[in-house]
Amino acid sequence: MKAKAREPESFLPLTAAMFQILLALADQERHGYSIMQEVERGTGGKVRLGPGTLYGSVKRMLGDGLIAESDERPDAALDDERRRYYRLTDLGRRVAVAEAERLAELVSAARAKKLLNRTQAG
């Protein structure tokens, strides 16, 4: 019997590291170090993943089917073949969207309580 697929909402809330990894993979496939760089760049240096946190999250996300190892390799001259590349799965993308919507609702609630003004919320 085929296992019932999990709903994206059942993964929420994501840890900060997991959400940042999903965001980093949203536009392209990346290897571990590239994910770290993208997370650091995307958060203006506020979030810096270490190797243990990165690969601990990667392990869990691979297990949950949110990301997958990619078979495609970039240009061989630019690539270190020992690296593994990761990509977002359809489920991972839907989970990222659901988490982003959840966070947006929280921001709206904070704004309604006048904890944030428009410029702070972006």
Added chain:
Amino acid sequence: MERLSQSFYRLLLAAYPAEFRQEYEREMLLVFRDLCREHRQSGLGLVRVWMRALLDLAQSAPRERLQNFRKGFDPLKTLKTITLALIIYAAVVIIGGKLLVSGRAHLPYALGAMLDSLMMIGIAFNFIALVLMTTKLLRPVKAVRAACIAVVFLLAAVLAFLPAEARPNGVAVTTMVLSLLFWFGAHRLWAQRREAALS
């Protein structure tokens, strides 16, 4: 300096569970190497890389260990296994003890001492190894090694506190060492087969 850093980081990765290392050690080393290179280029030095790596290690290694420990861990089954083992051990101690006491009169001293130490060391060794394996604290081969070390310390502690006149003679010490080797060898063979079957 960077090479030394990378070698030392490789050593520190032992803090993670073996399965995790097997899967990700190579990539974690590559990432650490890249971090070292990046910081060399930006002139920030290795201190910052190490602060980040150590903080990350302190946070993520216990989390991975805990998750590894929880994986497939069934408290009820573990409790049942340990209770059953305790009952069997108690039965072995009582029956074996009775047989030894009545049989010792007819046995040569060396043989009697050998049976004594085989039984006593076997009880301690098997119990420690069983607890380590059922709680999945260590993989089978490491659990056997740890049980051996624990029994050696236990024996040393007992011998240290015994009064001089009660300390075992050469024959008794030899039988203890042989018994320990017997249990260690038997368990190690079994543990190696179990690990081969698991991998």
